[in-house]
Amino acid sequence: MEIQKGNLIIISGPSGVGKGTVRARLFKKHDLNLIYSISCTTRKPRATELDGIDYYFIAEEQFEKMIAEDKFLEWTKFVNNYYGTPTQFVDESIAAGKNVILEIEIDGAQKVLAKRPDAVTVFIIPPSLADLERRIxxxxxxxEEIIKMRMDKAREEIKFCKDYQHVVVNDSVIKASNKIAKIIKKHQGEIKC
Known part of the structure; x- marks a missing residue:
């Protein structure tokens, strides 16, 4: 019996919008058959982040070697740090029937879509920019300098939500995650919206 391939699901949104919190809630829904594609980054971990769980925290030299060896589905440099999605993990997971969640920036999403136009795209927006700044x-x-950079970037990023198949307002983690769960099921063919 042939295993049904999974879907590639891209989740984007401005920094601080709650993508990670919504993603964590989605993973509690075991019927979605999700796996998270952990990105590599050269930035330093935050106090609550763990290597190999939240990101693979690697040196800039190692990241640049992986770029040269074409080992990323996409990569970008944001606020002076590299971020990238390892290709092999994504391909193997989809082939095994998993729905792979990519939580990536807009430019990374555009790069992935150039290679994988069948990906499902979801853009999470805040209820307001004031709410976003409060979260950050x-x-x-x-x-303060980084906060200003993140807010300036957020204003630009929100303009791209029109390029995504689905836009979800994160005014409540429960509501936002339930809406994204319905989107994933719709693309699995399990429900009709």
Whole structure:
């Protein structure tokens, strides 16, 4: 019996919108058959982040070697750090029937879509920019300069939500994750919306 291939699901949105929190709630829904594609990054981990769970935290030299060896489905440099999606893990997981979640920036999503136009795309937006800034400040992990850079970037990124198949407002983690779960099931053919 042949295994039904999984889907590639791209989740994007501005920094601080709650993508990671929504993703964590989605993974509690075991019927979605999800697997998270852990990205590589050269940035330093935040206090609550673990290597191999949240990201693979690697040196810039190692990241650049992987770029040269074409080992990323996509990669980008954001706020002076590299981020990238390892290709092999994604391909093997989809072939095994898993729905692979990529939580990536807009430019990375565009690169992935150029290679994988059948990916399902979801853009998470905040209820307001003021709410987004409050969330970023609550992290207490960035300087004023970085907060300003993130907010400037968020204003630009939100303009791209029209390029995504689905836009979800994260005014409630429960509602946002339930809406994304329905989107994933729709693309699995399990329900009709």
């Amino acid at each position: 400040r609550q992290r207490r992990s960035e300087s």
